[in-house]
Amino acid sequence: MAADTGRDLLVQDVGQGDHVCLAFADDAEQRHVLSHYLADGLRRGERVLYFADRNTPDEVLGWLPAAGVDPGPLVSRGQLTVTTADDSYLASGTFDPDTMVAVLRQEVAASLAAGYTGFRVSGEMGWALREVPGADRLAEYETKVNAVFAEGRASAVCQYDARLFGAEQLHGFDRCHPSTAELRPLYQDARLRLVPAFRSGHHALRVVGTVDHTSTATLAAALETLLDRPGDVYVDMRELEFIDLAGVRALAHAADRMAAGRRLHVVDLAPLMAQVVRLVGFDDIPSLSVDTAEDPA
Amino acid sequence: MTAPAPHRPPEGLTHQGLVYGSDEEFLAATVPFCREGLARGEAVLAVTTGTNIGLLRRALDDVSGQVEYADAQDWYQRPGATLGAYHRWVDRRTAGGAHRRVRVIGEPVWRGRDALETAEWTRYESAVNVAFADCAAWIICPYDTRVLPPAVVADAHRTHPELATDGAALVSDHYADPADADSVWSRPLAPVRAEGEDAVLSFGADLTDVRSFVADTATALGLTPHKTPTLVFAVNEVATNAVQHGGGAGRLVLRRCGPRIVADVVSAGPSHAAWYLGYLPPDPRQPRGHGMWAVRHLCDLLEVHTDDGATTVRLHVGLD
Incomplete structure (x- = not known):
């Protein structure tokens, strides 16, 4: 999407x-x-x-x-x-x-x-x-x-x-x-901006820049804020430059904590990272959905 | 091999080599293995040569359709990915109690492998013992003495705790436990024959430079653009381990060796990674420990060696 x-x-x-x-x-x-x-x-x-x-x-x-x-x-x-x-x-x-x-x-x-x-x-x-x-x-x-x-x-x-x-x-x-x-970022430094937004009318988080071991906790905290809001939530990766496995895991584990019936949609993720999601088995988490830009589901 | 294999409960792993020298020997062991498994309601997968798949299909006759087949050439491409594929298959077949236990015929591909690849596929066979230790799986790995070098057949005795014959299983006297600290599997890294100069970068906690160095250097060394994110991701994961668990810093060496980029990430401080790091399937819900599994899956080959407390992880990534 x-x-x-x-x-x-x-x-x-x-x-x-x-x-x-x-x-x-x-x-x-x-x-x-x-x-x-x-x-x-x-x-x-x-x-x-x-x-x-x-x-x-x-x-x-x-x-x-x-x-x-x-x-x-x-x-x-x-x-x-x-x-x-x-x-x-x-x-x-x-x-x-x-x-x-x-x-x-x-x-x-x-x-x-x-x-x-x-x-x-x-x-x-x-x-x-x-x-x-x-x-x-x-x-x-x-x-x-x-x-x-x-x-x-x-x-x-x-x-x-x-x-x-x-x-x-x-x-x-x-x-x-x-x-x-654009709403005021939840977090902003020279490498990463985490901006609340709406996608398809649902609460969303835009991840802009780079997520690595120095910012895993920052991303996890922003996802907690997002999860406090009702309904399905979206994480927009269109402007993501890099994310490591710990960052992807933060997304997967945030999705895993959602109440039954809610979903966390990661959209426009790089194909490599969508592959990583599958090979680690995060795709077994029913509340997580991942779409890549090239392969819209 | 001398003693009969002990009887053991069906919950854990049984990993057997099958050394055969004729079609009859192959079928004498594998046909009863498949039939018994199916009769017990177990899922059965046969990954072997096209010829052997044909033999099995005919011999299994009425139950052939209940066995899943895969061509070994497609299945055994990269050790990490192959182990991951087996893990996924076992997971799916046992999920929700669909099958209590699974059986696998897994005949690795040795033809066309160079010395390093052969050594790493041999270590892969050994890693199966730790990776599937808690799996309700019975795996038989056939070794064809008609076509394999004697050294590869000899290694089958070291990588499999047991050897299958037509009827009974025998303990392998030469089995080398992968988890033994001084096992034959933990060997120093071989010197690499690089083309041109090594590109070297020391790093600390900030990995921004590591990622741009990998991207720029790999491109200059001839890595195709669509593979660059794979190498950047993989090196970043290993470097993150060095920062978080290996003394807070490290050194990266990149060079081209034939059709591959070879990257060494050396942690600066003490670290005690096992040689089979990244071969143990992580639970998706565990709080950490997924990175090396992903890296091993994405790289052609991955070597891990700890020496004097410092760990070197060597990644081999094909140019395209």
Whole structure:
């Protein structure tokens, strides 16, 4: 299985033209990405609009001082607006994709006309799980709105809380977005990055770089964090440069500790290492599945 | 061979050489072996020459279809992989109590082996005694005196605790226990005839340089690109052992010898690895000890020698 979308974007690299899906598993991950995204836009002179849902607007504004931004003056002069979905585009009681796309296009034009360098918007999408007429058309909106951001002077981060949305829903919405926001790494040094992510809507860990005897324990600890999350989990080896046997064993033994019915999927593993899995007998562990890039199962 | 082999419980390993000089002698021992096994509900595998497979099929007649056959030329390619293949077969056939015990006819290939390969396949035969010690398996290894050099036949008496005949089994007086500290199996590494200069690297706990050195040097020595990850993985595993259990450091020597890259990893400090390191099948769930099993499986040949406390592991990997 390959990644869901073309690009994993670091939040600091999200810029005009991007329509990014953020799937996240806890409040800290959400706050990390959003406080950077909002503060970066404000510093660049963009107009920033935020539609809260699970958080209150005050909570969102409360993220900004830690990111080096005092929100008060920005709100007063209209560069920053933090409202709720219910008080804005859902105020009519119905969600209409075409109206929403038209409103955003006007917001972009108005922002540029007012002298801002661009426009950025982010929304918490949890409302879509409530009984809102038109909520079933959210994917249609996410697809149609790509045109607004493709025009170049605006960007968006759409937030899907994995504690609220199911794996299939997450996967479906993720596919509507050209790129995905990268979450804060669980671990990072010059040789190895371990980054939480989502694959097919399931909790995942991207292993980037090299795993050897100096980092076995680090990988094992990150896998424990991953296993604490519900459902099947994925370990994405697309950006792995090297892993030794102890690293592979950490994967196998983590899978072996999972409750019955759950699986750990190692995807895009180098063919040699998939062979090592078989010859050591790790393939006898029923909760472990291994796919190679060359030999998708 | 003098005394009849002792009667022993069926749970453990029985490993017998069968020295034969005619088709009749081969069949006199192997046909009852297969028939009895099948009658007891045991799984039976025959890995032998194409000719012998033909003979067996005809002689076994009505029960021939219940025996699994494999051509020895395909089966005996690299000692580590061959031992792994037997281990997997035994595992699968005994899994979940499908068969309580298995029987194997395993006729190694000696033709076309050079001196080093012959020595390593002989050690492989000896390692079977430790690798399958706890296996409910009866293995008979045929040796054809019509085609084999006398030295290979003589070694069959040292590698097999017992010798099979048509009917009874006899204890081999020349058997050399692989686990004996001063056994004939623990022998110094031979000098290598390298082409060109040795490439040498000393290493400590950081193996980053080891991996890039192996990749760069092996490519320069003519290793095909798709084999590079195998050599890098194998050397990294052995070097990791040197770092973790062999004094924290070591030295790596790479050179080309004919159709192979030969890599020596020498641990700096005390280490007491047995010559059959990596031949003992690990439980996938054990906390450690899988690396050398994988390395032995992936390399053409693997030699382990401990001298004055320092261990040298020599890996032979074919160029393509």
